[in-house]
Amino acid sequence: MSTAEVSNSSLAELVSLRGRRAVVTGGARGLGKAIASRLAEAGADLVIGDIEEGLAASTAGELAERYGVRALSTAMDVTDAASVADVAARAAAELGGLEIWVNNAGVFPAVPLLEMSEETWDQVFAVNARGTFVGAREAARQMAAGGKGGVIVNVVSTAGFRGSAPGLAAYVGSKHAVRGLTREMALELAPLGIRVLGVAPSFVPTEGNMLAAVAAGVDPDDMPPTDLMFTAPIGRGGVPDDIARIVLFCASDMSAFMTGSTLLADGGTMA
Numbered sequence: 001m002s003t004a005e006v007s008n009s010s011l012a013e014l015v016s017l018r019g020r021r022a023v024v025t026g027g028a029r030g031l032g033k034a035i036a037s038r039l040a041e042a043g044a045d046l047v048i049g050d051i052e053e054g055l056a057a058s059t060a061g062e063l064a065e066r067y068g069v070r071a072l073s074t075a076m077d078v079t080d081a082a083s084v085a086d087v088a089a090r091a092a093a094e095l096g097g098l099e100i101w102v103n104n105a106g107v108f109p110a111v112p113l114l115e116m117s118e119e120t121w122d123q124v125f126a127v128n129a130r131g132t133f134v135g136a137r138e139a140a141r142q143m144a145a146g147g148k149g150g151v152i153v154n155v156v157s158t159a160g161f162r163g164s165a166p167g168l169a170a171y172v173g174s175k176h177a178v179r180g181l182t183r184e185m186a187l188e189l190a191p192l193g194i195r196v197l198g199v200a201p202s203f204v205p206t207e208g209n210m211l212a213a214v215a216a217g218v219d220p221d222d223m224p225p226t227d228l229m230f231t232a233p234i235g236r237g238g239v240p241d242d243i244a245r246i247v248l249f250c251a252s253d254m255s256a257f258m259t260g261s262t263l264l265a266d267g268g269t270m271a
């Protein structure tokens with residue numbers, strides 16, 4: 001069980017995910033790919049689910065070859081509950097079980113509040129908040145059926161703790177929702193041996209947010225944007241693997257006594 005007392009385990013055993021099965025939503029690129037890479041390196045077999053099917057397939061192929069694990073890929077839209085249920089069922093059936101689910105897929109369009117439509121608001125919430133709820137629900141159903149417990153990790157954001165930048169009202173609202181959901185699901189799923197944790201990154205350059213920054217008017221010659229990158233007290237900008245290692249900690253037995261928390265992965269930005 002993912003909540004078992006593990007103080008007699010060696011460090012190598014604690015961090016190992018060998019024999020565990022994971023799903024990473026939005027795992028084809030960006031933070032999701034970095035997360036999937038560390039989970040695979042730790043020995044997990046996994047499914048990369050992403051709306052970009054071709055990219056998911058190439059990421060899965062890369063990880064299987066590099067780490068010698070089983071890595072499957074599938075088209076997945078986290079706004080479509082049937083699609084999410086299929087991925088959870090497929091992971092359990094084809095990999096033989098499901099113990100780790102990372103709700104990483106997310107969108108972050110920047111639209112000033114006075115111009116923001118209800119459609120934009122609904123779309124952001126459908127992916128970031130409802131997608132996390134549905135993903136967790138389907139994962140928990142499979143984990144409960146498997147009887148071994150499990151861990152659900154939600155990729156939040158420092159925008160789940162405070163306002164972010166102009167234009168991100170829907171994003172900030174959705175990430176606050178995910179942080180609240182993380183706490184509530186932790187209470188409700190603990191009796192099933194399922195832990196729920198959040199990881200909240202500050203700005204990390206990825207394919208997705210570089211495109212979003214340019215769309216929001218940031219100078220393409222100032223990429224990654226210096227004001228976002230170098231204000232962290234830690235003295236450098238974050239990279240995807242900074243976030244992936246913290247997700248690995250959450251997914252592994254290293255964090256067996258934790259549930260409900262959202263860990264800041266922010267170089268001290270929120271300190």
Ligand SMILES: NC(=O)c1ccc[n+]([C@@H]2O[C@H](COP(=O)([O-])OP(=O)(O)OC[C@H]3O[C@@H](n4cnc5c(N)ncnc54)[C@H](O)[C@@H]3O)[C@@H](O)[C@H]2O)c1
Pocket residue numbers: 025026027028029030031032049050051052076077078079104105106107108127155156157158200201202203204205206207208209
């Ligand atoms: N990069 C950052 O600075 C940062 C900071 C805080 C939080 N986050 C969060 O991290 C997560 C990943 O962000 P990223 O920067 O890697 O973005 P990204 O755009 O590079 O990657 C997101 C992935 O999710 C996929 N995706 C989008 N909509 C989907 C859907 N409906 N169903 C399935 N997959 C879908 C995309 O195809 C893509 O592969 C998001 O939840 C984001 O809010 C990112």
